Amino acid sequence: MTQLKEKKDRDTTFSKPLFRSPFYDFFAAQETEGHWYDWNGYKSPTILSDEELEYFSIRSTCSVFDITPLNKYRIVGPQAEEFLNKLTVRDVTKQNVATVKYTLWCDQEGFVIDDGTLFRISDNDFRLCSQEKHLPWLIDTSHGFDIEIIDETKHICGISLQGPTSASILRLLGVNGIDNLKPFHLFQTKISNIPIMISRTGFTGDLGYEIFMKNNVANKFIERVWNAGTNHGLTAIGYNALNMARIEAGFIVANIDFISSDHAIRPNRCRRPDDLGLGWLVDLNKGFFNGKKAIVNSKLEDSEAFKIYALEIDGKEPAEGSVIYYNKKDEVGTVTSAIWSPMTKKSIALAQLKLGSSKSNMENLWVEIYSLKELQYYKLMKKVSIVQPPFISLARRAACPPANY
Secondary structure, three states, X not given: OHHHHHHHHEEOOOOOOEEOOOOHHHHXXXXXXXXXXXXXXXXXXXXXXXXXXXXXXXXXXXXXXXXXXXXXXXEEOOOHHHHHHHHEXXXXXXXXXXXXXXXXXXXXXXXXXXXXXXXXXXXOEEEEEEOOOOHHHHHHHOOOOOOEEEEOOOOEEXXXXXOOOHXXXXXXXXXXXXXXXXXXXXXXEEEOOEEEEEEOOXXXXXXXXXXXXXXXXXXXXXXXXXXXXHHHOEEEOOHHHHHHHHHHOOOOOEOOOEOOOOOXXXXXXXOOHHHHOOHHHOOOOOOOOOOHHHHXXXXXXXXXXXXXXXXXXXXXOOOXXXXXXXXXXXXXXXXXXXXXXXXXXXXXXXXXXXXXXXXXXXXXXXXXXXXEEOOEEEEEEEEEXXXXXXXXXXXXXXXXXXXXX
C-alpha cells in the first residue's frame, strides 16, 4: 500500500521520478503554460500562466507559491540551542522564542555551506529551513549533543503568500494577531480547525508570510486561502516570478550566486561570509562555532577573493551569465543573476567580481552582452555601476500593522 501511494505521489514525466507536493493538484489546475522543473526532487512550476502577470501579483496584489520542497529539519532537545549556536554563525542564545533568523553555516575553513532560516518555536524546539540537503552533516555534527534531528521535508508542507494584499487575505481567513505580527516573528494558530504555523518572512523583499502545516490538511487549507483571495488579486505563481522579485530584493541563492563549499570542486570557488556581503551575520563575540578561527584569520589578510556585488547596467538587455571587464579588456568576474527590473526600470544584476581593495577598480567596469536580433547575435559593451543592495526598499515590508486593502 505504501509503495502504491509513493508511486501516485511521484511524477514520471521527468528523466527521474519526482515527488508531487500536497499542493500539486491546486497549482496544476492554475497551469496554462506548463513549465515545470525539479526542485529538491519535487515537480515545481517555473511558470503557470504568464511570468510578467505572476511577477506583478507579488508587487501589486498577492501571490501564492509552493515552498514545500524546502528542506525542513526539526531540531529538538535540551541542548538544541547549544548545538545550533555551534553550527551557525549567529548567536542563537540571543534569538527569542517565536522569531525567525536568517543565518549561515560554514565548514571548518570558514567557507559557506549554505544559508537558510532558523525558526525558534520554543526554548528547545527549532526548525532549520535550507535550499540544500544537510541531514547527514547535521547528524554527524550533532554527536555528543542531547538532541533529536527530524527531517520534516516530506511531512510538512508550506505556501508563501507575498504581496501588499497578503495581510488582508489572512484577515479574511480569521487569522487573529496578524496585525501585530512583526517581520521575522511567528505564531501558531488554527484556521477552520486547521493547525498552522505562520511567519512574517519571504523571499521577495515585500510584505509577505510563510505558512507551514501537515500534509493531510493541505488541500483543505489552500481551498480556503484561494476563496479568501478572490477579490484581492490572489495569483498562483512559479519560480521565475519569484526569482525576479528576489533579485530586486538583492537576495542570493546557493549554487546560483555562489557555490556551496559542499559542491565546490576547486577550493578557489568557495566563499566566506564577507565575500557574499553577509559578514554582518557573523557574531565573533560568541564562543566557538564552525569556521570561526578561519573567518577571524581571513579578516587579517588582504583578500583577493571574488565577492558578490549588486550592479546596475546601462540599457535593457538582460546580462545573466555575461562576463564583466575592467577598462573593457581585463576580465574581473561574471554575472550570476540578472533581470530587467519592472520596479526600478533598470537592468540590474548580482555578480561575482575580483576587484581587490582599490576603489579605482570599481569604476570603468563593462559587461559584454550578446543580444539576439533577427537570428543574429550582436556583441554589446554596456557600462556597469556598483550599487548598494537592495535594489528596491518597500515600506510595507516592515509596516506594522500592514495596510488593509
